[in-house]
Ligand SMILES: Nc1nc2c(ncn2[C@@H]2O[C@H](COP(=O)(O)OP(=O)(O)O)[C@@H](O)[C@H]2O)c(=O)[nH]1
């Protein structure tokens with residue numbers, strides 16, 4: 001894939017980054033992603049394609065591109081995905097073109113993808129991926145959230161609870177862990193991670209020139 005291009009932070013050129021949020025279903029990554037996109041102007045959400053049915057309240061092209069299995073398979077065959085995986089017996093994939101366009105325009109991209117997709121992204125662009133794993137504060141809270149979201153049948157919720165332990169076991173492949181108890185505090189934590197990663201010296205590729213120019217001016 002193309003390298004992340006550059007954006008400017010306080011006038012210093014920097015590389016865009018790929019910010020990944022993963023969690024067991026119901027822990028709150030969609031909630032945190034939406035809050036983040038609203039507030040961080042540099043961040044663009046990657047909208048995945050999926051074969052799973054649309055939930056009440058979801059919007060085509062905002063939450064997902066809802067496609068049938070033959071269409072999904074055709075997209076895989078055409079190399080249209082940056083990564084894709086099978087999750088809960090449905091297929092999910094990240095369309096490549098919008099991500100490359102966003103990075104080329106110097107924007108950061110936010111991904112709500114599972115551990116398999118995170119691993120694939122990391123292998124494509126190890127220096128550009130920052131990954132955050134979101135955990136619920138307890139099993140009871142997770143179950144309660146899945147029920148209060150009221151978008152899945154009891155059977156689907158039961159299936160997701162059964163798989164939550166497996167999903168959680170991948171926490172140790174992530175750079176950061178945020179326990180989403182109070183949503184405001186979790187949001188502040190995710191925002192702080194994004195900001196700190198944007199400010200990493202190696203991502204501020206214009207910093208050498210910035211400092212050099214100031215030193216020259218001081219020497220005059
Ligand atoms: N690998 C991969 N995983 C995805 C993608 N889009 C969504 N997922 C993951 O698929 C899982 C199920 O997502 P979804 O059906 O929306 O349920 P949710 O967990 O309640 O948000 C979640 O772990 C998502 O992070 C994608 O494009 N690629």
Ligand SMILES: Nc1ncnc2c1ncn2[C@@H]1O[C@H](COP(=O)(O)OP(=O)(O)O)[C@@H](O)[C@H]1O
Nearest residue numbers: 025026027028029030031145149180181182183
């Ligand atoms: N900190 C929190 N406290 C209470 N409820 C929350 C919290 N974070 C998210 N929720 C609620 O839990 C449900 C699941 O959250 P969602 O963001 O859809 O999870 P995920 O995308 O990880 O499956 C939603 O109804 C959401 O409003």
